[in-house]
Amino acid sequence: MINISNIHKTYVTGNNKLHVLKGINLRVEAGEMISVMGASGSGKSTLLNILGILDNHDHGEYILNGIRIENLNERKAAQLRNKYLGFVFQSFNLVSFKNAMENVALPLYYQSVKRKKRNAIAMEFLERMGLSEWAQHLPNELSGGQKQRIAIARALIAKPKVILADEPTGALDSVTSQEVMDILTDINKKENITMLIVTHEHDIAKRTQKTIRITDGMITETVIN
């Protein structure tokens, strides 16, 4: 599903060059659930951003579902993100003026699905998350766990191949964190959606099939859980 080889990324700010990724090689099979661990500044988020086509890499090769990701214009990148990728963020990143249902339906809006149809689909996904009675609520009326479940529903609605989660439990308490992980593992098993989860919590990482550790821009360890 994901195949990257020898990925390099350098950030340039003024005269300072920061070599963040120093040749990453990684192969993720379809349906795999992988966690990425590492100290802050190790480059794990940068890796996730490149995989999410939110950022571009300097050198190396990235193939997503058989498509070579290189020098894409922003329009093409947006379409690929919409079609193949779902994002779950630490800070949920819901759109504040849209209610739960509209937030979930947003990726379908960008596919020009009719409002009635996409809202109906969004309601199905909310139901699966057990949030159908909150459909008309705005994000600021919901708890952290509820927001993250809405974000997961939003990531799922366009039927992506891969879900990229950047510290999905970082802003949640431990009980809620486990609930969110329950949902994610459930989706992985039932829908066979590939998952990459960046985390620094060991008990979160343990619930994935494989944990890779990044130190100073290189993969230093791969553990099968």
Add this chain to the structure above:
Amino acid sequence: MFDLDRWQEIYHVLRKNKLRTFLTAFGVFWGIFMLVVMMGSGEGLRNGISQNFGDMATNSVFIWAQQTSVPYKGFTRGRRFDYENADVRALSEAIPEIKYLAPRTNVGGYNGSSNVIRGLKSGAFQIFGDYPVFDSIDPVNLLQGRFINELDVKEKRKVVVIGQRVKELLFEKDENPINKYIQINGVYFNVVGLFSSKRTGEAASYDNQRLHMPFTTCQKTFNMGDAIGFFNITSKNGIPVAVVEEKAIRVLKKRHAVAPSDDAAIGHFNLEVEYKKMVGLFFGIRVLVWIVGIGTLLAGVIGVSNIMLVVVKERTKEIGIQRALGATPRIIISQIMTESVVLTTFSGYFGLTLGVGLLELINYLLEKSGADTEMFLHPGINFNVAIIALAILVVAGAIAGLVPARKAVSVKPIDALRYE
């Protein structure tokens, strides 16, 4: 195509900071409001002034005789002379550029002693001896009857056409003046027509106190011999009346033994020159109005652009989220530009409506009060101008949104997402 999500977003963005939205909208509103009111007032001023010309042919010149100021051919200076009937033919033969040539005589007048009597009523009016062609140079509104005709002139009929004010002063309110007799300087004339002026204000009241009789009748009845009071001449289309004016003066000087260098002997007034000055003045006013109006409008639009920049900056993260979820740059750009166009068009339309409303109100009040305003009449703007102004608004709104929109998508999605 109606897209509820797009309008929801616009509503949200504009509502989020109401005061800011209001002030931004006010800039555009004020710009277009000023433009409309200033243009409408300029138009009112122009209408008012042009009304003073009535339907008078503006390419006309008046020529009359004064005293000579240079001794010539044995005559001393200070000699008085009159134009004669023979001059009419001489002028029309010598000057092919003439369209209408109307010799006129006049008797007594306005502000003088009473010269027109009917029964117990009397008044002091301006009395002209005219050819029918005069009605082509300075037309009047004929209310009843007819103007002087060729037969009147030929047969030297004692008929007269009277102005509205003359009728008011000499006749009863509901009386029909046609075919009634009035006494002018002791001679009875039959009234054949009644007219009102096409001008407004003072000029109109002046016109309405006139009487016109056949030129020949006037000369004969009042013992003028073949003396002519003055000429009123218009030029053919496309020829400046100044050409006719110059030639006519040259011809007349020669015929009446006036020194070619004598500028005081022949009085003349070129209406076209005055009219052109007026036209130039109004053109200047219009240009000024556009410059000021567009400038104010531009300031408003730049305000919109600035605010859109701030909005885009504030919404960087939100836009980042949308892009992560698959919003293409086109969607983002069109969203921001729509916001900008909506803001400018709405506030501009409001300004346009209010401006036109104000002009209509002024117009209504002017008419209702019945004030005979000499300088101001029917303020208003051309419908086309309103459409052009609206088009300018839409385009300006789009341009105002373009810069912020491009800025919004020039940021990498990841930087937008990380923006706090």
